[in-house]
Amino acid sequence: MNYKEIVDLIKLVNKTDLTEVKIQDGEFKLDIRTKNYSAASKNTMNIPQPVYQQAPIQALPAEQPASPVIPDLKPTESKPASDANLLEVRSPIVGTFYRSASPDKPPYIKVGDSIEVGSVVCIVEAMKLFNEIESEVAGKIVKVVVEDASPVEYDQVLFLVDPS
Numbered sequence: 001m002n003y004k005e006i007v008d009l010i011k012l013v014n015k016t017d018l019t020e021v022k023i024q025d026g027e028f029k030l031d032i033r034t035k036n037y038s039a040a041s042k043n044t045m046n047i048p049q050p051v052y053q054q055a056p057i058q059a060l061p062a063e064q065p066a067s068p069v070i071p072d073l074k075p076t077e078s079k080p081a082s083d084a085n086l087l088e089v090r091s092p093i094v095g096t097f098y099r100s101a102s103p104d105k106p107p108y109i110k111v112g113d114s115i116e117v118g119s120v121v122c123i124v125e126a127m128k129l130f131n132e133i134e135s136e137v138a139g140k141i142v143k144v145v146v147e148d149a150s151p152v153e154y155d156q157v158l159f160l161v162d163p164s
Contacts, residue, residue: 006030087137089159091152095126099148107148109159113141121159124152139163 013021013032023030091097099107099122109121120132139161146158 085163086142087139087161087163088157089121089133089135089137089161091124091154091156091158092133093124093126093131094154095124095131095152097146097148097150097152097158098123098125098130099144101130109141111141111144115139115141115161133158135159135161137161137163 009021009023009030010032013034019034021030021032099109101108101123108123109115109119115121115135116138117135119135121135122133123130124133125131141159142162143160144158145160146152146156152158
């Protein structure tokens with residue numbers, strides 16, 4: 001760019017609502033900022049705040065004392081002892097869970113099947129790619145936790161496996 005083109009560009013930027021123009025051509029760099037640049041870059045707006053009025057406080061009648069709220073303390077339920085030794089096969093990616101390669105094919109595994117490390121247990125579709133999920137544990141499938149064709153999150157449990 002020559003001097004005249006730069007001056008014309010500055011005049012053009014000043015006539016518009018633009019606050020900044022950056023041009024780079026090879027090693028030539030040009031950065032034009034208007035006076036309104038700093039105000040526009042703050043992105044501030046004056047928003048009127050609503051006015052709240054406090055409701056009048058009313059006293060409770062003397063014959064009805066407020067009863068204290070006592071939380072219901074129940075012991076938290078833990079996994080049954082039989083589930084304690086189960087291993088989990090988890091999803092390594094986010095996507096849609098499928099038990100079989102296609103709707104007309106049988107599922108890769110069923111409850112009661114024995115699996116080895118590296119066995120394909122399901123497919124998780126992510127961004128139109130069908131990813132075969134391999135087991136990282138060996139044992140017998142006890143439970144299929146996820147419904148077929150449902151979304152799964154990263155690290156979500158897919159199957160419970162009895163290692164014995």
